[in-house]
Amino acid sequence: GAGVSQSPSNKxxxxxxxxxxxxxxxxxxxxxxxxxQSLGQGLEFLIYFQGNSAPDKSGLPSDRFSAERTGGSVSxxxxxxxxQEDSAVYLCASSSQPGTGAGNTIYFxxxxxxxxx
Amino acid sequence: KQEVTQIPAALSVPEGENLVLNCSxxxxxxxxxxxxxxxxxxxxxxxxxxxxxQREQTSGRLNASLDKSSGRSTLYIAASQPGDSxxxxxxxxxxxxxxxxxxxxxxxTP
Numbered sequence: 001g002a003g004v005s006q007s008p009s010n011k012x013x014x015x016x017x018x019x020x021x022x023x024x025x026x027x028x029x030x031x032x033x034x035x036x037q038s039l040g041q042g043l044e045f046l047i048y049f050q051g052n053s054a055p056d057k058s059g060l061p062s063d064r065f066s067a068e069r070t071g072g073s074v075s076x077x078x079x080x081x082x083x084q085e086d087s088a089v090y091l092c093a094s095s096s097q098p099g100t101g102a103g104n105t106i107y108f109x110x111x112x113x114x115x116x117x
Numbered sequence: 118k119q120e121v122t123q124i125p126a127a128l129s130v131p132e133g134e135n136l137v138l139n140c141s142x143x144x145x146x147x148x149x150x151x152x153x154x155x156x157x158x159x160x161x162x163x164x165x166x167x168x169x170x171q172r173e174q175t176s177g178r179l180n181a182s183l184d185k186s187s188g189r190s191t192l193y194i195a196a197s198q199p200g201d202s203x204x205x206x207x208x209x210x211x212x213x214x215x216x217x218x219x220x221x222x223x224x225x226t227p
Contacts, residue, residue, distance in 0.1 A: 004160070031213065042121070043161075043206070043217040050213070059214070091160060106151075106215070108160040 002026075004109035006092050012115045013082055021077045021112045025094030032075050033095075033106070034067060038088040046090075049075060082116045089113050119144045123207055123218035130197055131226050138192040138221045140207030145185050152181050152192050153206040155220070161206065165192070197225045 005024040013019050025032050034046040045059040049069040060066070064082075069075040079086055089111040097104045120143040130136050140150070149168045153161040165174045165181040167190070173182040180193040194201060204222045208215040 033214070035215075035217075040219070042219040043208075043215070045214040045216075048213050056213070093161075105163050105166060107163070108153075110158075110160040113158075 006109040006112050010113045018080045021090050023075045023092030029094035029096050031095045033093045035091045036088045084116045087116045119216040121216050121218040123221050127222040129224040134197050135195050140190040142188045142209045145188050147209045150190050150209045155204045199225045201225050
């Protein structure tokens with residue numbers, strides 16, 4: 001597609017329920033990132049996928065969070081037993097080369113706005 | 118751990134003014150620094166990317182500078198317009214993950 005696509009754009013869920021957030025990166029982009037943006041906070045790195053390599057999950061805040069990327073393309077971020085503090089915007093991004101260290105532009109989706117009530 | 122700070126947190130200026138947004142970071146061992154724009158309810162749009170070997174980048178009315186040794190960057194916006202109203206985020210890369218500041222919320226009034 002033309003850009004990074006995320007769904008749903010908005011999700012309201014009850015505390016304790018599981019949610020799945022989907023990211024469709026730009027076609028051909030091998031690197032995919034998930035970030036979280038909480039109200040009044042900066043963006044927080046969650047997880048990084050690069051091709052078929054093992055993902056870097058070091059930013060996931062708890063074991064209730066998991067993510068997978070199938071076929072090197074679409075990624076799903078799953079939050080189990082949601083808590084109110086999980087309410088945030090979850091942003092997905094992709095880039096055409098590994099990482100951003102090479103001066104590689106990163107493209108963000110518009111985010112999935114999650115509200116846990 | 119890399120800490121990125123942006124000053125001011127919010128800024129309101131009349132249309133036509135030139136303005137400067139500031140970003141500082143604690144670890145100078147970076148690969149690059151990027152400035153992003155975020156409109157309400159939207160994702161981030163990359164404005165300028167400065168590699169660690171560069172001192173500045175320009176795009177239209179925007180100019181970003183980087184002083185890696187002192188851990189500082191500035192984003193200069195010339196002749197501001199109401200359409201420039203948005204949150205501006207600074208992010209540094211020391212690897213594949215970006216470390217973001219909390220942003221400067223800019224309002225340009227007609």
